[in-house]
Amino acid sequence: xxxxxxxxxxxxxxxxxxxxxxxxxxxxxxxxxxxxxxxxxxxxxxxxxxxxxxxxxxxxxxxxxxxxxxxxxxxxxxxxxxxxxxxxxxxxxxxxxxxxxxxxxxxxxxxxxxxxxxxxxxxxxxxxxxxxxxxxxxxxxxxxxxxxxxxxxxxxxxxxxxxxxxxxxxxxxxxxxxxxxxxxxxxxxxxxxxxxxxxxxxxxxxxxxxxxxxxxxxxxxxxxxxxxxxxxxxxxxxxxxxxxxxxxxxxxxx
Numbered sequence: 001x002x003x004x005x006x007x008x009x010x011x012x013x014x015x016x017x018x019x020x021x022x023x024x025x026x027x028x029x030x031x032x033x034x035x036x037x038x039x040x041x042x043x044x045x046x047x048x049x050x051x052x053x054x055x056x057x058x059x060x061x062x063x064x065x066x067x068x069x070x071x072x073x074x075x076x077x078x079x080x081x082x083x084x085x086x087x088x089x090x091x092x093x094x095x096x097x098x099x100x101x102x103x104x105x106x107x108x109x110x111x112x113x114x115x116x117x118x119x120x121x122x123x124x125x126x127x128x129x130x131x132x133x134x135x136x137x138x139x140x141x142x143x144x145x146x147x148x149x150x151x152x153x154x155x156x157x158x159x160x161x162x163x164x165x166x167x168x169x170x171x172x173x174x175x176x177x178x179x180x181x182x183x184x185x186x187x188x189x190x191x192x193x194x195x196x197x198x199x200x201x202x203x204x205x206x207x208x209x210x211x212x213x214x215x216x217x218x219x220x221x222x223x224x225x226x227x228x229x230x231x232x233x234x235x236x237x238x239x240x241x242x243x244x245x246x247x248x249x250x251x252x253x254x
Contacts, residue, residue, distance in 0.1 A: 001164040004028060004136075006040045006069065006083050013040065014074060018067035021059060022139060029157050033150055035139045036157065037062065040069040040086040041132065044169055048129035049112060050120075050178045051169075052092065052099070054210075055185040056134040058145040065090035091130030096121045098211040098219050099182070105223055106208070106247040108180075111254055129173060133181070133189030134158055135165040148185025153192060162189055167198045178254070179203050183210035205250060207243030 006013065012025040022037055029036040039062040057065070065086040072082035092099060096118065103109065103117035112127055114120070120128040138146035138158070152158045170179075170193060179199065181187040187206050193199040209218040217235050220226035222244060228237045 001160045003164060003168075004038055005042050006079050009038050009040075010073060010079070012038075013066060013069050016066055016070065018063055018070055021062035021066055021137065022143075028136060031157070033141055034146060034155065034158070035141075036134075036161075037137050037139070039065045039137050040083045041065060041091070041135055041137075042165075043080075043083045043087045044131075044172050045126065045129040046172055047126050048173060048177055049127045050108070050180060051129045051131055051173060052120075053179055053181045053186050053190060054092065054132045055148055055183060055189070056132045056136070056138040056146050057090070058137065059139075061090045061093055062137040064093055087130060088125060092121075092211075095211040098223075101223055102208055102211065102219065103180070106205075106244065107251045108205075111251055129169070129177070131166075131169055133166055133186045134161055135169075136161070148183070148188070152185065152189050162192060163196075166193060167196070170199050175200055175203065177203065178205060180205045180208060182208060183215075186210075205247055207247050209240070 009026060012023070016023050016026065021039060022035070026038045027035060028038055039057060041057055068089050069082040069086040072085055100116060100118040100120070109115065109117045114124060133152065134146065140146055152162060166189065179190055181190045181204070190199060190204055194201050194204065209215050209222055211219055217226065217231060218240060221228070221231060221235060221237055222240055231237060
């Protein structure tokens with residue numbers, strides 16, 4: 001797979017409507033199940049101590065990244081500045097507070113020498129690399145954000161993206177960098193990279209609930225803000241308890 005970056009899409013980003021990120025001029029791939037679009041998420045912070053890894057940027061993140069990059073490019077800023085700023089501003093937009101709270105809950109703030117992991121999105125952003133297992137925004141045939149179905153490993157194009165883009169990031173960041181995947185699909189992608197020998201299992205912190213609104217019950221229970229007897233039958237508190245204990249133990253032993 002040929003790697004695509006902002007260099008290949010300067011004109012498309014400068015002329016795009018940032019409120020419509022699924023433009024044909026930005027399309028990288030399309031089949032009967034998924035479409036993949038370019039958005040400037042390729043910047044790699046090689047000083048990072050921890051990686052926060054989602055499954056793929058959603059529409060909200062793509063709109064913001066395209067808007068930021070477009071403004072920089074029109075202003076005459078460099079591609080590097082546009083790419084860096086777009087990723088920093090757009091990554092995990094809308095999820096940052098619950099995500100930071102869960103990271104604090106398992107002790108990552110202490111491991112990183114922070115009062116709170118919210119600093120990773122503010123003054124201490126040099127410590128974190130934000131990314132997605134599928135680097136560029138992926139959309140289902142019905143227009144919804146890709147959620148891990150079909151599985152990454154069952155799609156030749158998405159699997160190729162893992163082997164091309166995700167492997168590049170893992171190798172550049174090195175074996176001392178921790179990886180925190182969010183949700184089942186991102187975890188499966190990272191575990192695939194372990195099987196490929198690219199990522200070490202000791203680097204992986206598995207089990208944190210995804211901080212999206214759809215997971216609000218799981219997040220609330222994980223943070224101790226909701227009692228077990230108040231949970232719906234969609235949530236397995238025992239599974240969350242085990243995941244939390246394992247995460248806390250692994251972070252404490254790092």
